[in-house]
Amino acid sequence: MSDSAISTRIGEPVRRKEDLHFLTGKGVFSDDVSLPRQAYAVIARSPHAHARIRGIKTAATLAVPGVVMVLSGDDLRADGLKPIAHMPTSTHHAETALVNSDGSEIFTAPRYALAIDKVRNVGEAVAMIIADSVAAAKDGAEALEVDYEILPSVTATVAAAEPDAPRVWDEARSNVCMDAQVGDPEATETAFASAAHVVKLETWAQRVTGVTMEPRAAVCEFDAATQRYTLYTASGGAVRLKEDVAHVLGIASKAVRVVMEDMGGNFGTRGEVYPEFILVAWAARRAGRPVKWTCERSEAFVSDYQGRDLAVTAELALDAQGNFLAMRGSNIGNAGSHTVSFAPLKKGLGIMSSIYRVPAAHFRARSVVSNTMSTRPYRSAGRPEVIYVMERLIDLAARKGNFDRAEIRRRNLLSEAELPYTNQFHMTYDNGAYHKVMEEALTLANWQGFERRRIDARKRGKRRGIGVANYVDTSTGAPRERAEIIVHPEGKIDVVIGVTENGQGHETSFAQLITEWLGVPADDVRLIDGDTDIVKVGGGAHGGRGMRMASLVIWNASKQIIEKGTRIAARMLECDPSSIRFDSARFIVEGTQRTVGLFEVAAAAGQLKDLPDDLHGSLSACSEEIHHVASFPYGTHVCEVEVDPELGIVDIVGYTAVDDVGRAINPLLIHGQVHGGIAQGAGQALLEQCHYESETGQLLSGSLMDYALPRADNFPFFKTGISEVPSTTHPLGIRPAGESGTTPALGVVVNAVVDAVAEFGVRHIEMPMTPERVWRAINGKQPPSSVSTSR
Amino acid sequence: MPVVSMTVNGNSVSGEVEGRTLLVQFLREHLRLTGTHVGCDTSQCGCCTVHIDGKGMKSCSVLALACNGSSITTIEGVAVDGKLHPMQQAFHEHHGLQCGFCTPGMIMSALDMVRRKGNDLDEHTVREQLEGNLCRCTGYHNIVKAIQAGAAAMKGDATPATQHD
């Protein structure tokens, strides 16, 4: 056993076990895997947003030296590949269910790994060129002749919902594939009619993308003898990917083995199967040799899933004292060319009123298809958008009704006595100290002392602003998870689990659970999560489910280990199992000095001849759970900015967060998650946007030269505090921490910037708040015609 | 095909390359030193940072043949005899990495920063000098802390910033 001088129990800021191999360059990312005899694939992609494919001529491509094969949609059809099994309407029991209000069926678009007949977004895969080298494959792609008939396209969200918009799918009645309503329209109208103040916001939580630092890559080999495919790549979940690939290829899922080692970021945009993963498998079989594909960054901008893109019109009604009476409005989510996921729209709508007391509400929610890359959940799917809307509405109301911004929040924030609380969107929040956390954040940020800082900044020619935002987050995700714990006599424990590691530090934090419950130091715990020949069940990492689901099944399996071990120990110690207690990896006969260690018991399990069947063999246990209960992280963020009023440049000069995680397993990792989450949220508020040119549907932000990713000099050090009010909906009290940083960040940064420039009459600024946007707002200027920023 | 020869992490290596072969391709594909990563195609991300004759550079924008006779240090050459360099140790201690993909470039860039700016690095300097390295996981907070601590720890430490400084 390792030196256990440093505790690795729950609550300790344990340094990560996984660091060593990353720090020394020994990480194994997808492109680091190469197989003997591998061929290289390059994808020919659509240069048009919307076009009919009249024909593809491959002769010139096949004539390029080194080119092995060209595969197109026709080949895909001939080989009988099925559409990808995206499940946009799959739902979690705890979530708001959305159905079309006219009773019709929700339209879902079939998506093939290569375009068949039509392309519907710039970058859609049209053909795959396999060659002996990447360079030869690129030459081949250049030589490919695709005859396109260009069709009218639509990319903007509101425009796509118009009845006369260019139709993305002829098979659908319109581009609106879902049109649902939630809430009570009459009660809402009544409340609005009696309101002293009504504020309205029309806004767009703009399209952004994940930009994981590791571009996607995949290599697959097909073994003709066993008829099995082995796919080396990285994704949000290995098991789901295996099933998705098998489904498209029309084979049994056991014929596919997915092997994932390290993954250079996920954030949801890498959380689902991609056409290229299927294509390399299909091509490996056809080519009779392994096929590898590595995405380039510019290619990632057009082919990675994108996120957000929600157009909102929302109103909040208040009485004369500032009590919220009702809210109403309309949300339109842009699904992109194919309906990969409606989750962001649905999950956002469910918490439209956040953790405030809103007695009446009515919202319409639509999802539209458009000629853009498809969207899917991106860090905290759907929630940052609606929290942004709510927190903006509150600041607008405070300004209009002359209420103090903190006070109006206090007045409407749900109290502990009101919890659990079911909001008007049918979501039931568990419990929490909403007021206490808000006060802690305001104190940590020195909210009271702000006016002095505002004056100091003015002396330097700057305008300083502060903003506050409360939030709630709904964590659901795939409800099924499984863990297997195997205690090896040589002093090691294996944990096999379907929650995949994408940088969260599970190898360390899951091991801490084992330390806590089985008394074994983290260094002696090995996590196995990425090989589907070992991991048979599990939902991967998304939706704040990692620690939440893993802790449940690891807890159950640990209890079984102790129970089984107790029975074996009783045999070894010749006593009754009821007289044995387990403590610090030892089974102890109560009131005696007689003990036996966990690993000795594991050895005995294999050696003792006359054990019952369920104990004989290895000391192992398995737990599988289906947990359909949501969890509700919440908290308060405060942001402080300085604005150069002449040029519109915004600097974030202070950022404070207090997030309730229920029970902190590893505070070091939680703070890290929050830091990264803040950066992604603030990045959306200030810098990032997928710019589609409205006329042509071209993506103008197609490289890191034009898509602004936050850099180190965009931020100060963050002040992050952790609150621990155990969740009543999780047996161990855990609330997820991975999305907390992002959820309120959009709203709080915008609130701070608007506060800074409110003296110029500014009431709202759209995201990203670029220097030009801020300058225009200060000067009351309309957006320039040259820039396509319409929602 | 032309042959290129260089010293990589103290070892003499050579190989046949094309004119267009980039240094990062030579390192990753010919030498199988896959710790140096490719995160973009426009020289923004810094994942491919290595030291060429002691200076931090982006190996995705340097031709392999242009390094003929040069001395290269990659992330694989930073730890000596299995012992982490103080900068690597600081990244570990301060949780300066999550997914780990940008990490090799961050560390190589941090070592170049110490070479240029010394061991006493204030927050502003570190943030400004990290302009050529992108990270999507950490919000940079712990990276900045790690570099400050790592730089300070290198003061008086016998381990050189790279083998060529």
Add this chain to the structure above:
Amino acid sequence: MYDFEYHRPANVEDALKLIGERGEAKLLAGGMSLLPSLKMRLARYSDLVDLGGIAELNGIRRDGNALVIGAMTPHAVVAASPEVNSTIPALASLANGIGDPLVRNRGTIGGSIANSDPAADYPAGVVGLGATIITNQREIEADEFFLGLFDTALAPREIITAVRFPIPRKAVYLKLRQQASRFAVVGVFVARMGNGARVAVTGAGPSVFRVKDAEAALARKFDASVVKGLQIKQDNLSSDIHASAEYRAHCTSVMIGRAVTAVS
């Protein structure tokens, strides 16, 4: 990237011979712009002639009331040079803001100028100081050198060997960075010379340009008050997803004012 033959001559004569003999040969300096564009297959050359092995092109020296910087001198060397910092600190500061530290370790002044990127920093310094570009054939005044978008007065077989910068009384370079690339949305170089003032702007238009109205006003009185509210014509300025011509014009005016204040 399309393949090419790589050459590394040891002197300018050999480099000239190579570009003379070869069909579609291109000079390679630091490669910080050229290699990314080749990777994107935006250009195709039969040969690349790397100037990195030519020692005579590298270095900084004082020449009377001027500073001569060799074409292959990396930005980091200019930025850290005591000679540059003591004579034209604005130029050191400009070099210190190009790209990022890793790019500055390799990118060169000659490469930057020859590329004539509309948003590059060096053109503002070269024009703002009225520098002279020295080639293997001749000397070219800054005002004659930058012809437009990625276009210069360089002849096909002409190699920049150095740039000679007159030492101003005082100068400053201010830059508003494009948030993704960190190139200049607007970069303003204001120099107070012995015989007047020079104001050069990069980033705002297709190529670096001088603001003669501002220079004339400053020649009469070098004070921020004379350029306050300066109107910059939008007609020839760039509009893209990062900034409109209107905003670029506004920023140019504001930044000229700030630069003059800093120099005064």
